Amino acid sequence: MSPSKLSMSPVNGTELVAVNDSVVPVRRVTKQAPHPLVMIPGPVEFTDEVLDAMKTPPQAHTGPAFTKTFSEVLRKVRLVFGNEKTAGGQGIVVSGSGTLGWDFAGANLITKPDSDKVLCVSTGFFSDGMIECLSNFVADENKQITVLEAAVGETVPLHDIKTQLQKDNYRLIALTQTDTSTGVLTDIKAVAELVKQVSPETLIVVDAVCSAGVEEIQFDNWGLDFVLTASQKAMSTPAGLSIMMASQRAIDHALSVKHKKPVYCSFNKWLPIMANYEANKPSYFATPSVQLVTAFNVSLNQILGSDPIVDPATKIPKSLLHRFAVHKNVARSLRQDLLQPQFGLRPVCNNIDDCCNGMTALYVPDDVKVPDVLAYVSKNFDISLAGGIHPKIASKYIRIGHMGISVTGQSAADVKRTAAAVKLALQAVSPKAKL
DSSP, X not given: OOOOEEEEXXXXXXXXXXXXXXXXXXXXXXXXXXXXXXOSXXXXXXXXXXXXXXXXXXXXXXXXXHHHHHHHHHHHHHHHHTOOGGGOOEEEEEESOTTHHHHHHHHHHOOOTTTOOEEEEEOSHHHHHHHHHHHTTSSOHHHHEEEEEOOTTOOOOHHHHHHHHHHSOOSEEEEESEETTTTEEOOHHHHHHHHHHHOXXXXXXEEOTTTBTTBOOOHHHHTOOEEEEESSSTTOSOSOEEEXXXXXXXXXXXXXXXXXXXXXXXXXXXHHHHHHHHTTOOOOSSOOOHHHHHHHHHHHHHHHOSSOOEETTTTEEHHHHHHHHHHHHHHXXXXXXXXXXXXXXXXXXXXXXXXXXXXXXXXXXXXXXXXXXXXXXXXHHOEEOEEOOOTTTGGGEEEEEOOTHHHHSXXXXXXXXXXXXXXXXXXXXXXXXXX
């Protein structure tokens, strides 16, 4: 059954849809050109101001205007990760996808390709992608790469990580905070504490592509060494920036040993550039994306506020801590709504405490085909959702992104509309589903 729009009320922001007298909220109001509501796990919806910043006229990348902007960005990146400049380390923002951060980690932190060993903790498709990447930086991946793989929808038990750390000397441990293929959230704090106890010399590398800006990251307090993310997810900026934070320990290690590495990924090339820009001094290695960096600065201002007050315990701005709480509450409400028994949906993440706050992965009922749900939601509500990507279960589940302005703007109208659309889609394509 296809919904037919009856009316739209600009007063209460509710769009009435003639399907079993259901009411579907309207999407967030913007000044943007008409487009499908993007509710995948990234890219996300952007604010009008961020998109306006993408229209920044050409600027010299070593000129005073852009130098000031880039300096602000690099100082704010420290705040996002919970790093104080006095603790050392350096933020890095370069043109590229989040995936580029994997190459940065491998190129700079695996300094002895013939002997360095890496312990990889896998919670899904993207964890495996980082494993594949890091394998390219060692001579013999069968001997130097050890993988602890969780069952689908699970995390790797801390006991298993501890046991493996005690068996061998690992240069790195590689973790994915939120694996976008499953929605599983790894407890980075607990793993970091374990590493410090059992193998303190091991460098801690975290893929935070789908978590930075949504999940708490206390870089200094937890003793992390390298965290990577990207612009297009909770950083709420168009895709194209690879955003990283390296600890002083990681930097000292990387620069202590001379070894060949890809030039574009080299700490030797980029660290002086980033340090100069952060100090408001123009510098050059490779041309940065002026428009993307400018848009990212606008987004960071919206995320952190114009004059962020840092919580002394976490070293994270209070505005960002509030943002975490808002995302957590919206994620919980979405799941409570969609996991009502009559809809037949089940979470891919098996333990509710292990579910992330920026996206949700849900098994559809056995009598439902994923493409039918996606097509119905797209055709009737102009909403883009994602299908499965984990190779073991790809055809069995859908993924919903809930990050950034779709969560924090206009009482999470985008999320509420999406939830209503999914329920109506299930009712239309599944004879068992009931509203």
